[in-house]
Amino acid sequence: MTIETRRQASALDNLDELAPLRAAFDLPEGVIYLDGNSLGALPFATGERVSNVVSAEWGRDLVKSWNSAGWMNLPKTVGARIAALIGADADEVVATDSTSVNLFKVVAAAARMRSGRHKIISEPGNFPTDLYMLEGLTSLLPNLELIILPRGEIAGAIDDNTAAIVLTHVHYVTAEMFDMKAMTKAAHAVGALAIWDLSHSAGAVEVNLGDAKADFAVGCGYKYLNGGPGAPAFVYVAKRHHGVAVQPLSGWHGHKRPFDFIDAYEAASGVDQFLCGTPGIIGMAALDESLKIFDRTSMKALRAKSVALCKLFIELVERDCAGYGLSLVGLRDMDVRGSHVSFRHSHGYEVMKALIHAGVIGDFRAPDHIRFGFTPLYVGFADVWDAVQCLKGILQEETYKDPEFAVRDAVT
């Protein structure tokens, strides 16, 4: 069906079984928020939970809350919630640290498990922090080498000197999605391990780590999981590696008995060995609360809506904004795309600033990409219509040429 009018787009919202979930989010009036792939929106319940954690759990019950409020178990509690969204068992995931730190842990653990092998393979244009962390680890371990290969060459390059491949499942700009199962199989065929960054996947697309036989995964809590700015990240370790995979950031929360206060490290036997220092409880509780919204739907339903939103957006932009210098980034086939869409434009930075000024919030990624995320929990079809009409107006009237939109922000 082609959408010709806003009324038709609204009709899709009326048919959308997920539409009521938007009421769970405290989104500002007059804003179309298409940046949930960068920072997810605030659920009402999360605001209340944080307030309770601070005033009641911290303020009133103080240090007792480590036991009475379940603070000590939160990394596992939250991990179990995330596990349900990524095809993992509840005891295969913990929430902890940042995605960057967790990537270091799992790649170091993998390198130790394959200590005779020297290569870690990733791709150019992977999310920068992943490459930076790999650079850091390989600079520390002289026997390990980081090999950066274009996507199409990776499967063929995995050899018996490869310890692990480290790939981001959904690309942060192009939204292109790896075939996780096939790539993991290619790694395993020669005894290498497969490590996946799910930052742009968790809560956005259907992921089945178990079915794909993934070895390790990491991901972000503040994008589609709506955990709040800088929310704790997560780490997945396949059960078959528990007790075998040991990561070197061996802080006390990964100890078998942290409150024995003994001098010697004894690795916890489960995924909790991938914990490290004391977890940030306020942020962890926020993530815990935000994840409860996923209990009200399924990743299958969310993915179906996400695909429909992305398809409609691409279709409307290419139809209504034709001739204004936009070009779609990545493939058109939604089977191999995540839940965001990027277009290139020679004045991408200014166009995005003009959109934000008009209340359509996406973001910009260097050098010239404007990026729009479609979080099916709170974005609707009429939002897509309105965003495209806004973009069309900005391009048509060239309002993006206003010098104020060229002023660069620290964070883009």
Next chain:
Amino acid sequence: MTIETRRQASALDNLDELAPLRAAFDLPEGVIYLDGNSLGALPFATGERVSNVVSAEWGRDLVKSWNSAGWMNLPKTVGARIAALIGADADEVVATDSTSVNLFKVVAAAARMRSGRHKIISEPGNFPTDLYMLEGLTSLLPNLELIILPRGEIAGAIDDNTAAIVLTHVHYVTAEMFDMKAMTKAAHAVGALAIWDLSHSAGAVEVNLGDAKADFAVGCGYKYLNGGPGAPAFVYVAKRHHGVAVQPLSGWHGHKRPFDFIDAYEAASGVDQFLCGTPGIIGMAALDESLKIFDRTSMKALRAKSVALCKLFIELVERDCAGYGLSLVGLRDMDVRGSHVSFRHSHGYEVMKALIHAGVIGDFRAPDHIRFGFTPLYVGFADVWDAVQCLKGILQEETYKDPEFAVRDAVT
């Protein structure tokens, strides 16, 4: 002066210029909180700040707050506040990650700076996570060896094969305090580096990293700094090492231009190279707000009160609880003690549970230590009096023998 009555203790509170600061804290009625060395109490302003960060900055302004609310700069803003408390320059400290992760960073950086040397020296009974992290790092780097030596033997053991000493300034149980300047000098004399864990020092005792010529330091945000459960930690890098010391957890926030999204890591030139992944903003903002209380006093004044509180506590316990099997841990001389006091008791666990039940909150540290922290911002002299009388009653009446107090909690 010997304190004979509660009235005399109260008189000390009336004379205490810091006493009004207690009103800044949202402490529960009927509780004497002597565990600020484990989890600092909640300042009223911090509750309000967190609420604003969540509802206004995250909820209303969404991703724009990375610029408009200064989120991107928070690690430096908070670092500068902490710097003022530990004798560092504002640009020598950032708040980030956990103490454990930060220790890994600085020791790895130090090992690289002294790459010809093989020893990292610490002491037995150091806070466990410090030893565990050192074990993790040395297991990763085969050329590096962890040497654990009793306190008295360390200075003599530092040799030209020593890369660094890694010590906790104030011991988490005994409260014994190293002479930071002398130990650092001993390390420097043979070309080794000195790394200090200030977790039980920052906000509790006077620290002057600059005067001591310390090379690196790390510390905790949730103890005397009152940043909330699992608050971000901090890391100090002496300015002379900026650009020279490079740590391997090279996440994007330590990149020179993180938003250029280039594939190659380029280390930021300042202490911000010690940042890693995306910081947890809610917890970071809480710490930022809590630190503002320190603007209303000085570490000199806080230390003077802390010494007076600890002295009074030791004196009253030893006088009023004599004969009940308590023995002071560590030296009596406050010049070499931090701001907490531990006593051993064969039923320490049960005694502490009985105290907590009665509203006097300290904590227990294996195997038999009951530990009391004296945060001069909100603990008063009458609190000390009342706590000791409560302890006396429990010991005298043996109420700690109630079986309910023997039930072990997950966190002690």
